[in-house]
Amino acid sequence: MSILTVENVTHGFGSRCILENASFRLLKGEHVGLVGANGEGKSTFLSIVTGKTQPDEGTVTWCNHITTGYLDQYSSLPAGSTIREVLRGAFAHLFDLEQEILADYDKMADCGEEEMTRLMEDVGEMQEILEQSGFYVIDARIEEYANGLGLGEVGLDRSVDDLSGGQRAKVLLTKLLLQNPMILILDEPTNFLDENHVRWLGQFLQNYENAFILVSHDILFLNDVVNVIYHVENATLTRYSGDYRYFEEMHALKKRQLEQAYEKQRREIAGLEDFVARNKARAATANMARSRQKKLDRMDVIELPRERLKSEFSFRPARTTGRVVMEARGLVLGYDAPLTRPMDLLLERNQKIAVKGVNGLGKSTLLKTLLGVIPPIAGQVELDQFVEPGYFEQEESASARTALEEFWAEYPGYTNGEVRAALAKCGLTAEHIGTQMRVLSGGENAKVRLAKLMHREINLLVLDEPTSHLDVDAKEELARAIAAFKGTVLLVSHEPEFYQGIVSGVWDLTEWTTKVV
Incomplete structure (x- = not known):
């Protein structure tokens, strides 16, 4: 059917x-x-x-x-709700049914025999629906699904207003x-x-x-x-x-x-x-x-069929750094409270390192702290004096500018033709180039951001979930470009099969986290 x-x-x-x-x-x-x-x-x-x-x-x-x-x-x-309240909302129709049963019980306190018979039948039918729907094990079911998708370690009584983008996506799922x-x-x-x-x-x-x-x-x-x-x-x-x-x-x-x-x-x-x-x-x-x-x-x-424009990624190396590109001593990540115990990290020239760990441990926070975007709770980070970082952020709010205007704002000295050529190299057609960033798909949006990064001379490439929206061909091409980059790489990705053939080492945040995982 x-x-x-x-x-x-x-x-x-x-x-x-x-x-x-x-x-x-x-x-x-x-x-x-x-x-x-x-x-x-x-x-x-x-x-x-x-x-x-x-x-x-x-x-x-x-x-x-x-x-x-x-x-x-x-x-x-919904703003102001806890994770548990949002998840219980999946069963709103069953809670409404429970309220109907309670209302019928109240009516039974003062009704005739015929009305009592009708109410008992209604309650019986509704009770059967609740039992068949597993209403009385809802909380256990919520715990099972929440733990399966990693919300257990976040805490079901936590407000959704305090969640990261990835954690909010998990709640919805x-x-x-x-x-x-x-x-x-x-x-x-x-x-x-x-x-x-x-x-x-x-x-x-x-x-x-x-x-x-x-x-x-x-x-x-x-x-x-x-x-x-x-x-x-x-x-x-x-x-x-x-x-x-x-x-x-x-x-x-x-x-x-x-x-x-x-x-x-x-x-x-x-x-x-x-x-x-x-x-x-x-x-x-x-x-x-x-x-x-x-x-x-x-x-x-x-x-x-019309041949689809293929993405072609490459990153421009800046001057060579010293042997130690970045060193962190006693580094504690966090915002209002610590996310980790003190960490000592060393990133050397031409190393390609993947950062792994379950959502909410602070992978994005680590990248931002190492780059000086946010301050650490404790400890210090030292960068080589010649470091030129290029940072691909996990999620950026899409603007009303077209892809062409977005790139041009970053490189105003480029001609119209040079901007179009740079975007086309990343697999974007003339239609994409003239489309607003907020209308482009997630993958097209990521390609515009990668195009901007590709035209900057860098020696430290920092990528936070760059493959989230990229199609299969684009992911393969990005993996090739990262492997070919003559510089140092720090990479966060939820796809081990993407980075396993690229990186020379892995930092696992579970070794330093203060959370139970």
Whole structure:
């Protein structure tokens, strides 16, 4: 049975076509992975099917009595609430039912026999619903899900106002899973999860009885949990039955077959055109020439898909530093309270170091403290006098400036052509370059920020979760560029498979944390 049917949906922004005559169906129990390069329209498609955006053309039809849960990249939390209160909100309908039962009990204190019978029946039905829904083990269920996604160490009685961006994303995801909707729609759910929590979520989704649609650039995770792939490319959606690896094989095969058919037809067209040109003027062969021309006119010409602009990253090295690039002594991280015990850290020239640890331990805080963006609680950091750092921050608020204006503000001496060339090198098209930063996808936004970083001479490259929104090809290219960089690197990433072949060492913050993990 089709739960969701999308027919001939077309949508665009200005002159930019995002989807064209796209069709999609979601069957009961299907685990769908929605894949494609940055900016191809994955988040736009999810926004359309959830009703947040109206398509320019086409229809979106859900089956009756469906319940959906949507986790997008920009959801928010109610201010002033604790984590536990937000999570209990997943069961608001059951708490409302409990209040109805209590109200019926109050009515029983003063009612006739007939009314008493009716109230007892109502209470019995509602009580059965609560029991079947696991109402009386809600708190245990909340604890299980919260611990699985790493909220236990944050503290369920902590205010959501005090949470980091990654912790807030975890709360939203946990609440969504607790709601157990008939359709789960997840946009990049692993961006702020560490290895253990990604593994827990993967097991949860593998065993999820209902259907879900998942957008993720974490290929290992995606491959483990989906059984259908929808690929969005050049404004078209294509369905593949199977996991991501099977999709890769079939997509490559389909591409080769199309290229072979294109070459064969191109040779056939060249032959026909040559025959017509040589024979149309001769009376003896004019009829044959006209026949060949009619064949040409009727021919359905094969067109190869537009080649997507590939990202090309590289970082400009500044002058060489001394042997010790950075040294921290007795360093204690934190804001109002310490996050760590005193640490002694040494970063030497040309080392490439990954920083790991569960969310909330202070990985981003460590980077900012080492760079002097925020002060330490205690201890000191010394940088080599010739250090020229380049810092990619985990999340930046998107401005109303276009990508071109954003880059130009950083490098006002560049010509228009030089700015466009710099952005194009990172895989951004002319349409992207003229689009506001707040309208660009997360991956496109990250590419603009990387472009700005690439045009600065640096000898210390500091990257905080640079892969969160990047597509597969862009991640591979970034890994190559980091490995090729002739300088020192300090990297935070929740994807060990991204940095394992790059780094020369790992700093694990769990060795210094004051928290129980």
